[in-house]
Amino acid sequence: MAEHSNIVYNEIDFLIPSYRFNIRYSYISKRGLSFIREFVLRLAHLSPMKPIEISGFLGLTEREAKEAIRDLIEREELTYNEQGQVALTAKACGYFPKLGESPQVSDVVTTGTVLGFEVTDFNCVSTHSRRLNDKWSCGIRIDAKSELIANRAKLAEKAFQKQFHALLDKEYITNVRESEGTGRPNIYKIDSLKQIGTEPFRVKFKFLMDNQGEAVEADEIEQLDTDELALVAIEQALDNTRVSNNLREIILAIESMGDTHTGSFINEQGLNVDKFTQLEQSRSNDNGDFIPFVGSLYSRNNWEKFSKQFELAKHRVTSKHQDGVKSLTWLAPSEGLWGRNNALLSCFDSLISGAKTKGKKQKTLYKPTLFVPLSSKRDGRASRRWKDELPNHLSHVNGYIEGFLGGAVEVVLLQDELVSVTYYVSLPDKYPVPIPVGFISKSKVLVDRVAEEINQYLMIKSSHEDSRDLGVISKL
Incomplete structure (x- = not known):
């Protein structure tokens, strides 16, 4: 959770368009005689x-x-x-850098390379052999300024010339002959520059707070050498997703879940780090009855905590007689920044692949279903989004009518065994993005209480549907 004494309270991926160019150029290299x-x-x-x-x-x-x-x-x-x-x-005379040094002559060499530049600060982010190999999913797409898009070829050419020596040092360009003796190769001219494709560049962005619960302003993007315009673009994208204070709804949701702990460390002033730390170090955390966490469940540290408890729950299931297959319900919130991180996919993959025991006589332990929010059965835009985000998991994804406990609550529930609840607390005057806070518990009281809330919500009819569970999303 901590990074250099700060607390990572949210991790969001931003997708910046990048353009790939086939660049033919000539450079000057010096050689001996x-x-x-x-x-x-x-x-x-x-x-x-x-x-x-x-x-x-x-x-x-x-x-x-x-x-x-x-x-x-x-x-x-x-x-x-x-x-x-x-x-x-x-x-x-021009061959000699100084009196007494070896003479060197300049050769003009023509060659080419393929490089990709992101379209905010025009950092080089890919090469012919180092493709990004990413998709426009599980992240917030950055809309670059129209003038940058329109002039991308000229800006990429300028960036290539400016960054030439840095690209050599990073081995992004490998087919250039280094000068012998003193001096380095230098660009002579750009012969041609042709765009050959586009792909997303994924920025993994961590939102931090200090040990007093105060937001720490982000001042750099580690993946980029130059990031001024990228930071501005990310800030603008977040402004478009900002929601109002929802603490009142969160407190009601906490009460509905029978959660007697989370409300003690989150309030209008933000996260009370001292109280959270005390709860984290309590006996209930050690025995698995109540394990609090800050940050999305699918963040690395939190998923490790959940996976440890989940494996123990699976062991309990396999060690006793089981009639039928247990349900594993993952209910996604309506919070717009949920799932904007590709770690979600690997986490869901692990649940799907772990549904059966290993060995010759495999036994199905549970059936995983991810419920994703839609405004209605005819919500084509949201339906397409989830199909694009989760193309390899559609048989395990259902749509449901959004609004569970106000829409900012996420639940992962293994029937009768284990539950995780995450509340996405929006305090826009304190933090630029919501703070996910929640717990993992094997407590039968909490497991049954959460199961009752979910089942009651999904089974009740909505205004136009037979139930709020809309079925497999591939059929919507």
């Missing part, structure tokens, strides 16, 4: 001298020295002065 060529030029660089002096210094015959000098004159690197001495041309 052959032995004779280098040392003839180095001697002339020290001082003009006659051919016989050069042959003496290098141990060449007079004929060999004249042949080497003639070659360099043809290359426009040497010339004869009025005293009949060999001297460097202006061109050859």
Whole structure:
């Protein structure tokens, strides 16, 4: 839960559009010279001298020295002065960074690469061999400014030139020949830049509070070198999802669940960290009767806590006679930021794959069903969203009429054995996003109480439906 003494109270993924480009370019690289060529030029660089002096210094015959000098004159690197001495041309003088150093010549090399740039600050986020391989799901899509989209090719070209050396250092570009000796390759010109695709770049964003329960303002995105415009875009996206204070509804939901603990550490002033810590260290946490947590259930630390208790519950089920198959109900809240993290998929996968015992004689222990909220059976927009978010799990996903205990409560319930409840507390004057707080419990009293609330809600008829359980979402 803690990160550098701060508390991670929510984790949300943001999906920034990125564009992939096939870039053809030319660069300048310096290289050394052959032995004779280098040392003839180095001697002339020290001082003009006659051919016989050069042959003496290098141990060449007079004929060999004249042949080497003639070659360099043809290359426009040497010339004869009025005293009949060999001297460097202006061109050859440019080969020497400093007096006494080895000469280097510049080569213009043409090559190409494939790179992807996100469309806020134009950081390079993918290469030909390092694809993002992600989908536009389980995250909040960032709508980049129209002028950035319209000018993306020019901005990507500018970013490529500016970041060229950094891209070499990160090995995002690997087919460039490094200069010999001093200096580095430099861009000569961009020959062509062609867009070949687009894909989402996923920013994993953690929302923090300090040990006094005060929100910590985010000032950087670890995945990006430059993040000023990305942070602005994320803030704007959150403004569009902001909801009003719902603490009153949460308190009523806590009471309805028979939860006598959570209300002690959340109020209008935010999270009372001291009281939460005391509860976290209590005996009820150790024996599994009430394990409190902050953050989404599917966050790594909280899911580890839940998985530990869930495996114990499965062991209890397998160790005793069981008539039929138990139900495993995961009821998603109507909270708009729920599920905006791809960790949800791996968590649900683990529940589906763990439904049967291992071995030759497999036994089904439970049937998992994820209930996702819809405003009605004809809510095509929400239905399409869930089908896009959960394409590999549709046989385990049902729609239900939203509004369970005000719409900000999430439940995972293994029939008769284990329950987890998460309340999404919205305090917009204190925190930019809701604070998920909740508990995991094997207490029969809590398990039965929550089961009664869920069953009663799902079975009661809504205004236009036979029940609030709308059935498998693939048929909606």
